[in-house]
Amino acid sequence: MELFWAPRTRSFYALWALEETGLPHEKIPIDIWSGQQDGADYRAINPMDKVPALRDEGVVVTEAPAICAYLADKAPDSGLAPPLEDPRRGAYYRWLFFAAGCIEAAYFEKMSGLEVDPRRAGWGSFEQVFETLAGELESREWIATERFTMADLMVAGGLKYGMMLGLLEPRPVFDAYVARCTERPAYRRAEEINEAALAEQG
Ligand SMILES: N[C@@H](CCC(=O)N[C@@H](CS)C(=O)NCC(=O)O)C(=O)O
Incomplete structure (x- = not known):
């Protein structure tokens, strides 16, 4: 490989x-x-x-x-992924694709100063993307299942990138989640x- x-x-x-x-x-x-x-x-x-x-x-x-x-x-x-027949595969796919389709686009919106109509943009808006994520992470340790998966790698990696670039306002829920993911060996x-x-x- x-x-x-x-x-x-x-x-x-x-x-x-x-x-x-x-x-x-x-x-x-x-x-x-x-x-x-x-x-x-x-x-x-x-x-x-x-x-x-x-x-x-x-x-x-x-x-x-x-x-x-x-x-x-x-x-x-x-x-790092729930098995194929496992119902948790749904949440796993959901957040993996959310990282690619929504987090990435939300950063582009912010960095370019785009004015988007949230009903037309597939990611909604920058605010919607990060409010949604914060809401999910308030009650959960990991984004998709009860353990770290590749969805966490993509979501936490995306959040870390936004923090590094100063695109995200500091939020304890994101800080704690990113710390959990990035303290992994x-x-x-x-x-x-x-x-x-x-x-x-x-
Ligand atoms: N959608 C791609 C994005 C990859 C990407 O943007 N790579 C950048 C570096 S961060 C790159 O290779 N840029 C070189 C270029 O566009 O010429 C992915 O998720 O892998």
């Missing part, structure tokens, strides 16, 4: 997911600052010219939440890998 990645990018989700599963893999750095992602070799892997991408015996998966879901299913004993290992790659880049 190969991960095509660049440090301090959305590749971090995939890096963290690989550390959670412990699946053996090779990391292939893509220098997105020099435009390596635009070359024919990488474009054959991801015509979107974006990292991360995962290649597993010829199977290519792009899009961070899809990579997370794929990896969780590749490591069923990790408990797999998160710490992924962060070390990220930092080491950045240091190497100079």
Whole structure:
């Protein structure tokens, strides 16, 4: 299995997911600052010219939440996804896709200063997205089930990104949830890998 990645990018989700599963893999750095992602070799892997991408015996998966879901299913004993027939799979899918479809778009709305009609925008509005998440997390330790899953990895990773960029107002419920997720050893290992790659880049 190969991960095509660049440090301090959305590749971090995939890096963290690989550390959670412990699946053996090779990391292939893509220098997105020099435009390596635009070359024919990488474009054959991801015509979107974006990292991360995962290649597993010829199977290519792009899009961070899809990579997370794929990896969780590749490591069923990790408990990072409810089993296929488990009714909790519904909530798991719901929040995994919420991260991709709503959190990402809400940040774009905020960063671009867009005025959106919440009835037309698929994510509603920035406020709706984060009020919804805060409401869910008030009563639960983890977003989808009674344990950490890949949905938490994507949601907490998304919240952490918004906090780092100052897009989110401080909220104790988000702080506590993100702390719970990021104190996991797999998160710490992924962060070390990220930092080491950045240091190497100079
Ligand atoms: N929807 C993609 C987004 C990936 C993405 O935006 N990657 C950025 C880095 S954070 C990238 O590769 N940018 C290089 C480019 O667009 O040329 C995902 O979830 O994986």
